[in-house]
């Protein structure tokens with residue numbers, strides 16, 4: 001049977017673009033890619049990139065405050081001009097989008113700027129009605145913001161909208177306690193919006209190390225966010241140009257904007273998967289094996305649509321491994337353990353790799369080397385901001401199971417700590433490493449004694465059995 005293409009990729013985001021470029025450019029496959037929106041996907045257009053630029057923009061007030069502590073009398077952030085920033089941001093995203101498109105073209109990928117759906121195991125339908133056949137189909141359609149399912153939810157904004165606003169809201173409510181909610185609340189308050197963040201749990205960043213969650217929770221309030229914990233919303237209504245929010249205790253308040261940051265769902269609806277027999281998980285994510293292959297042998301899926309670890313570098317690795325395996329004759333799997341990540345808060349970021357203290361305790365014995373301190377940089381300026389560094393070590397093997405850093409540029413630090421930890425480094429390897437002085441990161445190689453030792457309690461019956 002002959003096909004129009006060796007590979008048809010649906011979705012021009014992190015995973016899809018990498019897979020298409022490697023399959024076509026390095027392995028000589030005939031590749032097509034369909035993108036219904038802008039090339040680059042979530043990360044480039046409405047995620048990591050614009051978000052990080054906004055984080056940088058948002059830190060002027062904190063920097064001015066710090067500099068006043070260093071003797072720069074009267075240092076002020078000045079007035080933030082959203083239209084000026086927005087214009088620059090738009091130009092930057094246009095530039096990146098063009099680069100992504102050009103790189104695909106240079107690799108020989110045929111691009112269709114339209115939505116694609118699946119007709120059968122080897123056929124894709126484009127929005128203009130044409131059909132294309134391919135030996136393999138790669139689904140890399142990503143995710144979409146999830147709404148909480150309450151009356152009036154359509155009156156709220158989603159994360160995509162933040163990057164499109166004509167003007168910033170004066171008073172804004174951010175709902176959620178995950179990566180997006182915490183980063184967005186940090187951005188908005190830093191840019192001068194009166195920011196309320198509500199979260200239904202007792203500490204933000206569920207899934208992260210508890211001690212770090214507590215520090216992040218404290219910091220959000222410390223930078224001026226009105227953070228309210230153990231709170232839910234029950235309804236949204238329009239009142240003039242305001243959005244009226246009713247909370248779970250029946251109180252209500254008006255905001256210029258409400259932003260949902262209540263998670264993301266795999267974007268599998270309306271994709272035609274019912275025509276194929278591709279198995280989905282309960283949350284709509286595409287079920288794949290270790291090779292990113294679905295239950296239909298010719299169809300593969302990578303990135304957020306598979307809901308494994310929803311981060312850009314993971315989608316890129318999965319796309320690359322797929323292309324090498326299927327078109328390059330080089331079987332490659334992606335290890336989904338020890339994946340480092342960072343939450344870009346200000347002034348201190350929260351960054352992690354490996355097990356949390358809670359996970360390590362549940363798994364077995366663990367020695368915790370942890371320190372919290374005021375770093376010289378902020379202490380001199382008169383700030384109370386504390387840094388936390390933590391290494392979790394398995395006593396029997398001395399292997400470092402996890403590392404957690406809450407501090408300035410923790411994202412940069414965790415990237416480097418992730419290398420030895422991925423290699424299986426022991427605490428002795430960390431100890432043998434000479435410190436770089438004076439840095440905050442030197443604590444990672446100078447913590448001598450465990451702060452606490454957790455030992456797995458073995459039930460008496462099991463111990464004597």
Ligand SMILES: Cc1cc2nc3c(=O)[nH]c(=O)nc-3n(C[C@H](O)[C@H](O)[C@H](O)COP(=O)(O)OP(=O)(O)OC[C@H]3O[C@@H](n4cnc5c(N)ncnc54)[C@H](O)[C@@H]3O)c2cc1C
Nearest residue numbers: 011013014015036041042047116141142303304310311312
């Ligand atoms: C606000 C925000 C901030 C983030 N920050 C970070 C961060 O700092 N670090 C990090 O690692 N990750 C971050 N992420 C997560 C990261 O963006 C995703 O994990 C990553 O983009 C997933 O890549 P993907 O290829 O799976 O999907 P996407 O990048 O979402 O790409 C999917 C593409 O498919 C297109 N598409 C969908 N359906 C169709 C169709 N039927 N036909 C044609 N095209 C289609 C979409 O338009 C989209 O362009 C962030 C996410 C958000 C929302």
Ligand SMILES: NC(=O)c1ccc[n+]([C@@H]2O[C@H](COP(=O)([O-])OP(=O)(O)OC[C@H]3O[C@@H](n4cnc5c(N)ncnc54)[C@H](O)[C@@H]3O)[C@@H](O)[C@H]2O)c1
Nearest residue numbers: 148176177178179180181261262263264310311342343344
């Ligand atoms: N810095 C980064 O690397 C970065 C930044 C942003 C996003 N991301 C990726 O994108 C993914 C999605 O981010 P996210 O913040 O949307 O998801 P998330 O899963 O991290 O957080 C969702 C939050 O919404 C809350 N929530 C869910 N349903 C709710 C409801 N009905 N009412 C009230 N609260 C509710 C949850 O308790 C949770 O706090 C992340 O898991 C991450 O993988 C990464």
